[in-house]
Amino acid sequence: MDEKAIDYEAVFQSLPGMVALLTPELLYADANEDFQRLSGRSRAELLGRYIFDVFPDNPNDPAATGMRDVRASMLRVVDTGERDTMALQRYDVEDPTRPGHWEERYWSPINAPVLGPDGRVAFVLHRVEEVTELIHLRGGAGGDSRARVLEAELYTRARELQELNDRLRQAHAREREVALALQEAMLPARRQVHDHRAAVRYRPAVGALNVCGDWYDLIDLVGGNRVGVSVGDVVGHGLEAAGVMGQLRSALSATSRVADGPAQALDVLGRYAHVVDGAESATVVTTFIDFDARTIAYSSAGHPPPVLVHADGGVEFLDKATDTPLDARPDPIPRPQAVTTYTDGATLALYTDGLIERRREDIDTGLSRLADSLVRHRASDPETLADAVLLELLPPGGATDDTALIIVRL
Structure with missing residues (x-):
């Protein structure tokens, strides 16, 4: 207009x-x-x-x-x-x-x-x-003036509460903008993983006042033609969740570079999460990809499983090494680890639960929907594939939870 x-x-x-x-x-x-x-x-x-x-x-x-x-x-x-x-x-x-x-x-x-x-x-x-008429609404000029004034005061207090609520919403909206900016500044925008292409996407929840603590990371690993790819989700909202997310992402990035494998990296991260306020019950899954050996080692701390779509269209959920979320046990024990293989042309997808979970719907339905979308669009380049998956899986008006997605062409 x-x-x-x-x-x-x-x-x-x-x-x-x-x-x-x-x-x-x-x-x-x-x-x-x-x-x-x-x-x-x-x-x-x-x-x-x-x-x-x-x-x-x-x-x-x-x-x-x-x-x-x-x-x-x-x-x-x-x-x-x-x-x-x-x-x-x-x-x-x-x-x-x-x-x-x-x-x-x-x-x-x-x-x-x-x-x-x-x-x-x-x-x-x-x-x-x-509101003069409201004051004189009952009893006329000879009525109980104190009662009428109190009635009008209640009316005014209701308006004040509405004004306060509006101001709180504005403050939350400003906090959301700051948290989003902080989150975007801490998340990598890398698109190339060695000689392989990757796509990353982050979509904040629609209609929510606060951004959540979803995160992802892609790092080069020490020794050989290897990379680490991970996603995580911090419980909570706003600047606090964004700050915790940044601490966990940085800690896992550093730990992965010296760990023997993804399980050991999550063991160390779990101990670190124990001393970080707000990190309890955070979930994360990390994968170590060896491009020379064509293997993927993985471990999950309560996170939805990565999806490996093989070159022939076969689907494999990496769910053989799933354990409790971070800091969920008083006395942590070594986490499980599993390894799978792939051939050239396969596609690996890691994501957060905002992509697959819907109210009053079994999670398996969301997982099947994700696998179907990945298979149908597997011939596309990672950027096009990521956009297609978000378009098909997220509701038209946007999801009520944040969504992170990483796609790596192997």
């Missing part, structure tokens, strides 16, 4: 409820139609005037502090650049047609910053809900 086609002045004037725009000096810059109608002031009586010249405190009632409270709120917004939701305020408003006659009003205000190009507060958006 062309933004120039939108008449924002008309939108502002049509906003439901009382809405005014003030400068940082608290001069009226604009006011919508409801504000003019419900306040009894025309636009000409408002624009360019100081808000508390238009709406002064009632000089006949020293206890009336509504206007002063609003001023303090607006100045906080100007100083901090943050929204301020006020408690219910009693205002005594002078009737413009009857000078000296003051009407009791109850308003529930919210003051929000409008930032300019320089990031500073250019205007204060002043939104007011008129």
